[in-house]
Amino acid sequence: MSKTYKDLAGDGGSNIVGQVTEQLGRLRARMQRIKRKVAVVSGKGGVGKSAITVNLATAVAMEGATVGILDADLNGPSIAKMIGVRGQRPMITAEGVHPVQGPAGMRIMSMDLLLPRDDTPVTWQATTPTDAYVWRSSLEGTALREFLSDTVWGELDFLFLDLPPGTDRIATLADILPGLTGMVLVTIPSEVSHLVVRKSLALARGLRVPVLGLIENMAGYYCQHCQTVSELFRPGEGLRLAHDFGIRFLGEIPFDQRLARSGDSGIPFVAMHQETTIGRMFQMIARELSKVISLGQDGHTERGKR
Numbered sequence: 001m002s003k004t005y006k007d008l009a010g011d012g013g014s015n016i017v018g019q020v021t022e023q024l025g026r027l028r029a030r031m032q033r034i035k036r037k038v039a040v041v042s043g044k045g046g047v048g049k050s051a052i053t054v055n056l057a058t059a060v061a062m063e064g065a066t067v068g069i070l071d072a073d074l075n076g077p078s079i080a081k082m083i084g085v086r087g088q089r090p091m092i093t094a095e096g097v098h099p100v101q102g103p104a105g106m107r108i109m110s111m112d113l114l115l116p117r118d119d120t121p122v123t124w125q126a127t128t129p130t131d132a133y134v135w136r137s138s139l140e141g142t143a144l145r146e147f148l149s150d151t152v153w154g155e156l157d158f159l160f161l162d163l164p165p166g167t168d169r170i171a172t173l174a175d176i177l178p179g180l181t182g183m184v185l186v187t188i189p190s191e192v193s194h195l196v197v198r199k200s201l202a203l204a205r206g207l208r209v210p211v212l213g214l215i216e217n218m219a220g221y222y223c224q225h226c227q228t229v230s231e232l233f234r235p236g237e238g239l240r241l242a243h244d245f246g247i248r249f250l251g252e253i254p255f256d257q258r259l260a261r262s263g264d265s266g267i268p269f270v271a272m273h274q275e276t277t278i279g280r281m282f283q284m285i286a287r288e289l290s291k292v293i294s295l296g297q298d299g300h301t302e303r304g305k306r
């Protein structure tokens, strides 16, 4: 068990340094067995980051890769529900916490699977907003580190991490996760969202976290009747944005009612509608991402680009 602040005060013989060192060693050993660790990031909530993470991960798994998803959005965990594993209980052994099985053989871990089922979000009490901010960040960091070091992922080709919205989360993750492959940015067609992309990129570059590319969600509206995407917004905005910022454009996903419904039903859209326009769009994004990463491993990505 880890120590709390109270345990430390006036602590006599506790070996806290030893505990932390041991946790870091465990974290490193676990992470070494995961070939690619991809953080999915957005500047704000509600842009479809979790929906994109679930479907992208499923598409990658359907290509034959061994895939894990970590729902690191501690305050709004939605992966378990979207992927239909809510209510399953992770097995806990001496080795650690075992992820539950999702579709396409995916291994899923979420705070949602460990918390009591009363839908109360994790909250932190503080007297001032600044305290709240500091506490939230450090507690989130601690929780994430524990989560990563205690989960028995085994060998994985890909681990996707659904991070809470907000650019500052990248800093926490970069700090915690040894060998983070890079991050994928999810945005929607609106000015605010794009301003945030600018901020995320600046931060990622400052931290030297490779930016694997940009996905534009809700780009236009998919009309099932006419089977085409109507461009309600400005067409090609995501592509242009990526170009302007010098990052890769991984692809776009239009708004489609069926995608929202599949999120509620717990069966990933791509698993159910593989042979649809949007199903294929997800598969293309998955292949593009794999390509970008293998190129990167030969030393040709955006790594370190400013």
Ligand SMILES: Nc1ncnc2c1ncn2[C@@H]1O[C@H](COP(=O)(O)OP(=O)(O)O)[C@@H](O)[C@H]1O
Residues within 6 Å of the ligand: 042, 044, 045, 046, 047, 048, 049, 050, 051, 052, 078, 217, 218, 253, 254, 255, 256, 257, 258, 259, 260, 261, 263, 264
């Ligand atoms: N392209 C899309 N078409 C239709 N609904 C979508 C699309 N992307 C996301 N959604 C829905 O929008 C809501 C918010 O998405 P979610 O993935 O939870 O956002 P975030 O994780 O960024 O907060 C969910 O109900 C989700 O199913």
Ligand SMILES: [Mg+2]
Residues within 6 Å of the ligand: 049, 050, 051, 073, 076, 078
């Ligand atoms: Mg989410």
